[in-house]
Amino acid sequence: MDYRYVRLLPRAFKRFCIVKAFRTGLPTAFYYIRRKPLLASDKPALFTMNILPPMMTVWYHLATKYLGDRVDITIFDSSGKLNPKEFPEARVHKFLNLYAATKSEEFLRHIAKNRKIGWICDDDMFLLSGEAVDVVEREFADPNIATVSFRHRKWWEFDIDGKRIPPSSSYCIAFNRELVFEKENLHLGPCDGNTHPGISKNPTRYDTFDKANEELLKKGYRCYIVPEPEQKKYWAGFSGLSGPVMLLNYFKKPEQTLSYFTEPPNEKWSSNMLFGVLSGMISICTIQELYTKIKGNPYPLRALPSRDELMKLYEEKKPYMRDDQNLEEVEETSERLRNAI
Known part of the structure; x- marks a missing residue:
């Protein structure tokens, strides 16, 4: 039986995207006309996306409290309701509610193009320690490390040459941007065809970054994952x-x-x-x-x-x-x- 509650969520998603497009469509067009990158710096460029304004207020408050000026923050506001004046230490762009992979890759390839380290973090992943920046900078001292993940996927694993490796995920992950997006020219988009073994269930699709993660591992790059007992030292998340x-x-x-x-x-x-x-x-x-x-x-x-x-x-x-x-x-x-x- 097709219950109303099952049908309602997809309808609500579609309506959200259409309604918010009236607030974000024109600003998105202006963004693409300019596509102004961050200035060159050794600081990591940190990126997040917003659909719930009060959550972004909390995320920004914690990020600036614990990371201070050690990162430069960019926010894509897909709610269309953020007041940039309330986020003085961040660059805020009103942006259509496109796929997360599309928005993240836009940031990594264009806004952060003058930075070695591009770091994406979901807005329900709250950074709680400046030591997270230390981890990122320490690991990227190794030129063979492609990514640093603070929260990996736990319900399936890569099987590469008989070795089981957890997927890094895109929840909170820093990239050696030059290696991943310039040298290897990889993409974050999801796709079908995931036949790797499951833990709690078998996957059928690659989610955001999973396919690129697989390619990096097959080419011999390291995709560092913060050890699970240490992860919650750096973040709290819903x-x-x-x-x-x-x-x-x-x-x-x-x-x-x-x-x-x-x-x-x-x-x-x-x-x-x-x-x-x-x-x-x-x-x-x-x-x-x-x-x-x-x-x-x-x-x-x-x-x-x-x-x-x-x-x-x-x-x-x-x-x-x-x-x-x-x-x-x-x-x-x-x-x-x-x-x-």
């Missing part, structure tokens, strides 16, 4: 926030958002979709809390229910969820971010 953000832009009232969760039959809560959207919505409540702490007032998110309402819903649906579906990571990340602010 996951799966795009869907909830789309719903908050689609709905007008908290009651509509809650109805999205209460309409499906209880047996559907053992799948990933409903739990993923709910945990993402609770994560956004943390973002709103942190934004309020930084700015003094909450950001207007008219369709966001209260944390109490969402937690009540979680407790009601918990008997129908799998054992591995819980909020431990969300709560841990929320607490770490509260302490970091």
